């Protein structure tokens with residue numbers, strides 16, 4: 338790429354980064370993400386984000402402070418993954434993509450990489466019958482594909498992964514918690530997306546039995562704990578306002594942010610959309626937004642982070658619309 342082209346390419350990237358969705362985009366993840374993190378203008382220094390290692394009971398506002406809630410946050414932390422996308426679907430609507438198609442077209446040879454966050458919601462063991470074998474990239478190339486694998490469902494935002502084509506170019510990373518601990522990745526093989534809302538359910542695969550057992554255990558624990566909070570607040574006069582987010586800001590290691598929800602909008606059917614003060618950055622798109630006492634009924638979906646509105650008086654962050662347990 339010559340200098341002139343590089344300049345116009347950078348301006349395409351800058352234009353994309355100024356849109357209200359919060360996926361991160363860069364050309365070279367090894368150098369660019371850290372720079373974006375260090376130069377962040379939305380949350381300079383990221384002081385309202387905490388790594389798991391630094392997160393203490395005293396970081397929970399005193400009104401809501403309990404070991405039970407701390408355990409729920411730590412479990413949700415484990416279930417949160419980084420979502421990395423290397424391709425774009427031809428079906429992604431051009432007029433709503435903030436120039437994303439143009440970026441991929443202009444970057445011939447070294448496509449950009451996009452980052453978001455996601456939450457593991459389900460895991461299922463699959464035993465292949467007859468010629469049915471593990472659909473992961475490794476097994477597709479292997480002469481001895483695995484006959485037993487685990488299907489993992491990851492909830493993220495549709496603007497991060499638009500459809501099955503983009504899902505085939507997506508990798509989720511579990512356990513990226515610090516610069517020293519990069520975690521382990523599993524590939525995506527499909528996606529189911531909402532026709533009207535901004536959510537996407539990715540289908541990922543692994544045949545790592547130890548990882549699968551850990552994930553299964555944490556899903557059970559999270560569903561049980563969030564349902565307990567839901568049940569105890571349902572019958573209580575207290576109306577909690579806490580909104581907790583775990584995400585990978587700027588595609589870097591995952592962190593916890595805590596704030597309050599301000600508005601809750603009914604969005605057709607039984608879906609709701611929340612706006613909140615909880616900190617998010619580029620890279621937080623698709624992250625779980627746990628609304629204390631509201632999410633968690635029968636293991637139904639936790640809310641999903643979508644973007645922010647810099648024009649609103651309090652520069653609110655907002656979720657996409659998902660089914661709400663309490664109407």
Ligand SMILES: [Zn+2]
Nearest residue numbers: 377380586618
């Ligand atoms: Zn930031």
Ligand SMILES: [Zn+2]
Nearest residue numbers: 471473476483
């Ligand atoms: Zn496989």
